[in-house]
Amino acid sequence: xxxxxxxxxPGFGLTLGFTTFFLSAVVLLPLAALVLLAASTPLHELLDAxxxxxxxxSYQLSFGGALIAAxxxxxxxxxIAWTLVRYEFPGRRLMDAVIDMPxxxxxxxxxxxxxxxxxxxxxxxxxLDMVGIxxxxxxxxxxxxxxxxxxxxxxxxxxxxxxxxQRDLEDAAETLGAGRWYVFxxxxxxxVLPALLxxxxxxxxxxxxxxGSVIFISGNLPLKTEITPLLIVxxxxxxxxxxxxxLGFVMxxxxxxxxxxxxxxxxxxxxxxxxxxx
Amino acid sequence: MxxxxxxxxxxxxxxxxxxxxxxxxxLARRCLIGLSVAFLAxxxxxxxxxxxxxxxxxxxxxxxxxxxxxxxxxxIRLTLLTALVVVPLNTVFGLSAAWAVAKFEFRGKSLLIxxxxxxxxxxxxxxxxxxxxxxxMRGWFGAWLAANGISIVFAIPGIMIATxxxxxxxxxxxLIPLMQQLGNDEEEAAITLGAxxxxxxxxxxxxxIRWGLLYGVILCNARAMGEFGAVSVVSGHIRGxxxxxxxxxxxxxxxxxxxxxxxxxxxxxxxxxATLALKSLVERTGYRRR
Numbered sequence: 088x089x090x091x092x093x094x095x096x097p098g099f100g101l102t103l104g105f106t107t108f109f110l111s112a113v114v115l116l117p118l119a120a121l122v123l124l125a126a127s128t129p130l131h132e133l134l135d136a137x138x139x140x141x142x143x144x145s146y147q148l149s150f151g152g153a154l155i156a157a158x159x160x161x162x163x164x165x166x167i168a169w170t171l172v173r174y175e176f177p178g179r180r181l182m183d184a185v186i187d188m189p190x191x192x193x194x195x196x197x198x199x200x201x202x203x204x205x206x207x208x209x210x211x212x213x214x215l216d217m218v219g220i221x222x223x224x225x226x227x228x229x230x231x232x233x234x235x236x237x238x239x240x241x242x243x244x245x246x247x248x249x250x251x252x253q254r255d256l257e258d259a260a261e262t263l264g265a266g267r268w269y270v271f272x273x274x275x276x277x278x279v280l281p282a283l284l285x286x287x288x289x290x291x292x293x294x295x296x297x298x299g300s301v302i303f304i305s306g307n308l309p310l311k312t313e314i315t316p317l318l319i320v321x322x323x324x325x326x327x328x329x330x331x332x333x334l335g336f337v338m339x340x341x342x343x344x345x346x347x348x349x350x351x352x353x354x355x356x357x358x359x360x361x362x363x364x365x
Numbered sequence: 366m367x368x369x370x371x372x373x374x375x376x377x378x379x380x381x382x383x384x385x386x387x388x389x390x391x392l393a394r395r396c397l398i399g400l401s402v403a404f405l406a407x408x409x410x411x412x413x414x415x416x417x418x419x420x421x422x423x424x425x426x427x428x429x430x431x432x433x434x435x436x437x438x439x440x441i442r443l444t445l446l447t448a449l450v451v452v453p454l455n456t457v458f459g460l461s462a463a464w465a466v467a468k469f470e471f472r473g474k475s476l477l478i479x480x481x482x483x484x485x486x487x488x489x490x491x492x493x494x495x496x497x498x499x500x501x502m503r504g505w506f507g508a509w510l511a512a513n514g515i516s517i518v519f520a521i522p523g524i525m526i527a528t529x530x531x532x533x534x535x536x537x538x539x540l541i542p543l544m545q546q547l548g549n550d551e552e553e554a555a556i557t558l559g560a561x562x563x564x565x566x567x568x569x570x571x572x573x574i575r576w577g578l579l580y581g582v583i584l585c586n587a588r589a590m591g592e593f594g595a596v597s598v599v600s601g602h603i604r605g606x607x608x609x610x611x612x613x614x615x616x617x618x619x620x621x622x623x624x625x626x627x628x629x630x631x632x633x634x635x636x637x638x639a640t641l642a643l644k645s646l647v648e649r650t651g652y653r654r655r
Binding site: 094095096097098099101102103105106107109110113114115116117118120121124163166167169170171174176182184185186187188189190191192193194195196197198199200201203204209210211231234235238267292295296297298299303316317319320323326328331332335338339342343345346350 | 411638
């Protein structure tokens with residue numbers, strides 16, 4: 088990396104100084120507080136908090152639910168992105184704009200709204216109830232909320248990648264006798280694989296940490312429909328800061344691994360192969 | 366990412382160009398469009414519609430009555446105040462960070478960018494908890510703050526700091542790639558011709574990046590007004606004092622006052638719709654996210 092490249096532009100000290108200061112005060116110092124508190128907690132206390140049956144059940148739901156939600160988004164994200172990129176139909180622009188709704192809609196609003204729609208007396212919940220599917224106040228409801236919140240990540244990372252797939256390559260493959268399925272498998276999927284995995288990871292990360300839209304539809308039964316972020320809130324409400332920090336540390340470590348994975352995937356997407364830092 | 370220099374839409378035209386459509390192709394097209402519409406209708410449109418349907422189920426009077434409640438009014442005021450403080454701060458930060466990163470080479474630049482993005486990857490609940498650990502009764506600065514009569518957690522400053530944290534990257538992550546892509550030639554020309562630093566910023570840089578800046582500010586504002594998890598942890602839920610609009614929705618919902626809860630929710634849903642509309646307008650100018 089080059090240091091101190093000559094430039095006539097002013098403001099290096101001011102902007103970098105302010106950026107570093109503000110970043111340290113708002114982000115780094117608070118994160119350090121969490122890590123230090125978790126690190127200074129006696130090991131047996133830490134393990135009690137991190138490996139209690141209630142905590143383990145919450146990981147199962149949070150990680151497992153986020154995984155199922157991200158897989159769902161992988162499939163539907165691809166279908167939606169494909170529809171938006173490849174087909175021309177009335178309402179396409181509107182559909183394109185509506186994709187970002189979960190970004191813009193406050194999570195508390197989507198939480199109570201999803202619950203209202205999927206409760207047994209709701210618009211869709213009533214029909215699902217008739218065929219024996221219960222969504223509200225079950226694990227399925229948690230997964231549904233996690234799917235909603237992760238959906239735009241999958242679609243928005245896939246869309247530009249699908250736009251870049253060369254139609255010529257597909258045409259060439261078809262001219263040479265490849266079937267549609269073969270073209271899909273051998274031309275399209277390899278081309279968008281980095282974007283597919285990035286979208287999956289982003290959707291997973293968002294679903295894992297999600298709180299607002301999940302807690303209304305989940306019913307919050309301990310050991311059954313309790314997500315890890317909610318368990319942290321419960322610890323905090325009982326002024327059990329160490330227990331909360333220990334769980335927070337687990338989640339934070341998971342986020343860190345995910346962030347690392349995303350960065351590697353994006354480097355892969357840019358270069359065609361995983362870049363190694365010199 | 367579109368190819369550099371290609372006019373917007375050309376790739377899209379190429380991608381959607383009509384060809385000979387086989388029977389199977391037509392069937393696949395209808396199925397995929399149908400699936401997409403069904404998925405989005407169930408997950409996005411039905412919840413949005415139910416918000417307004419429930420808010421207005423006791424008529425306009427019932428809807429308006431929800432806003433006559435002084436606690437709800439206080440929540441709306443607090444949400445506006447929070448956005449008014451947080452969004453400008455993060456805008457200044459975003460401009461500063463983008464200037465430092467895009468205009469200069471220095472060691473640790475990619476680390477800095479990663480750290481700026483960090484709050485996006487942190488669960489909202491953990492974001493709020495960080496400030497409880499720092500400023501709460503048993504936190505690092507808790508005793509000192511209590512001795513000096515300053516309350517941050519369970520008070521308005523805590524809500525603002527937590528919101529500052531969760532909305533921290535929004536403007537910066539929009540501006541950094543934009544300014545990196547636009548380059549420094551015009552700024553260097555302006556400085557060389559004798560323009561001052563501030564004049565260069567306001568007359569050269571700001572007009573160049575205005576759509577990206579607006580885009581970032583819109584997203585930052587939407588998150589600031591709508592944040593629930595982080596604010597919920599630090600607020601203490603004191604009605605009329607430390608409840609923002611999302612928290613007021615939860616309080617009303619827990620009271621089974623569904624009409625009022627959904628009435629407040631409808632305001633935030635309108636904010637979301639306005640955000641999406643503004644975003645689309647900015648995208649119409651040719652601004653594309655990177």
